[in-house]
Amino acid sequence: xxxxxxxxxxxxxxxxxxxxxxxxxxxxxxxxxxxxxxxxxxxxxxxxxxxxxxxxxxxxxxxxxxxxxxxxxxxxxxxxxxxxxxxxxxxxxxxxxxxxxxxxxxxxxxxxxxxxxxxxxxxxxxxxxxxxxxxxxxxxxxxxxxx
Numbered sequence: 001x002x003x004x005x006x007x008x009x010x011x012x013x014x015x016x017x018x019x020x021x022x023x024x025x026x027x028x029x030x031x032x033x034x035x036x037x038x039x040x041x042x043x044x045x046x047x048x049x050x051x052x053x054x055x056x057x058x059x060x061x062x063x064x065x066x067x068x069x070x071x072x073x074x075x076x077x078x079x080x081x082x083x084x085x086x087x088x089x090x091x092x093x094x095x096x097x098x099x100x101x102x103x104x105x106x107x108x109x110x111x112x113x114x115x116x117x118x119x120x121x122x123x124x125x126x127x128x129x130x131x132x133x134x135x136x137x138x139x140x141x142x143x144x145x146x147x
Contacts (some may be wrong), residue, residue, distance in 0.1 A: 001042055002128050005067075005121070012063050013117055017060055020113050023071060026109045035106040036116065036126045037136075039087070041098050042066070058083070066133030077106040077138065084136050093136065099133030104114075106120040109139060 016036065021035040039047070047060075047068040054087055057073040070087065072080045084104050091100050103123035110116035128139045 001040070002125060003114045005040070005125065008064075009121055011065070012069075013121075015061060015063060016069050016117060017072060019059060019069075021075060023107070024113050032074055033076045033106060035071045035075040035077065035104060036120055037080060037082075037084045037087070037102060037104045038083075038089070039048070039068045039070070039121045040066060040101045040124060040128070041095070045091075045095055045098060056121055075106070076108050078122060080104050080106055081136055081138065085131070088134065088136065098110055099131070101133050102135070103127060103137045105139065 020034075020036075023032075026032040027034060044065040046067070047062050053138065059071040059073075061069040061071070063069055069082070074081050075083060079106055083100055088100060088102060091098075101124060102127075103120050103125065105116050105120045108118060123137050123139060123142060126142050127133075127135065
């Protein structure tokens with residue numbers, strides 16, 4: 001699973017980047033924050049049901065049968081974590097036997113989309129490597145404080 005994520009990272013990156021144009025523009029021009037979440041399940045699941053139940057201001061991108069990306073408009077970190085938590089709860093209600101690895105980043109914490117997406121994939125890989133399913137991970141949880 002981790003090797004497939006790494007091997008296809010560039011493809012996922014390009015797909016998500018093309019969807020970020022409007023959000024990035026509004027962030028730079030009007031300082032409207034947005035956030036991105038990734039969800040990965042080891043087994044194939046129907047993420048299509050989440051696409052139907054999303055808020056109209058959010059965008060869900062099905063990257064693979066078991067990998068989904070959500071872009072949360074006008075969402076700083078706390079709001080993005082809450083929205084991801086709601087999605088995780090919906091997922092667990094229908095797939096209680098499956099584990100979902102998630103990561104969240106906010107535009108407020110990054111200078112560029114490229115840096116933000118690289119961090120998001122690193123966070124997701126960290127969650128998988130450390131066997132942390134059903135925990136919403138963000139950069140503050142894995143950064144080592146400097147002394």
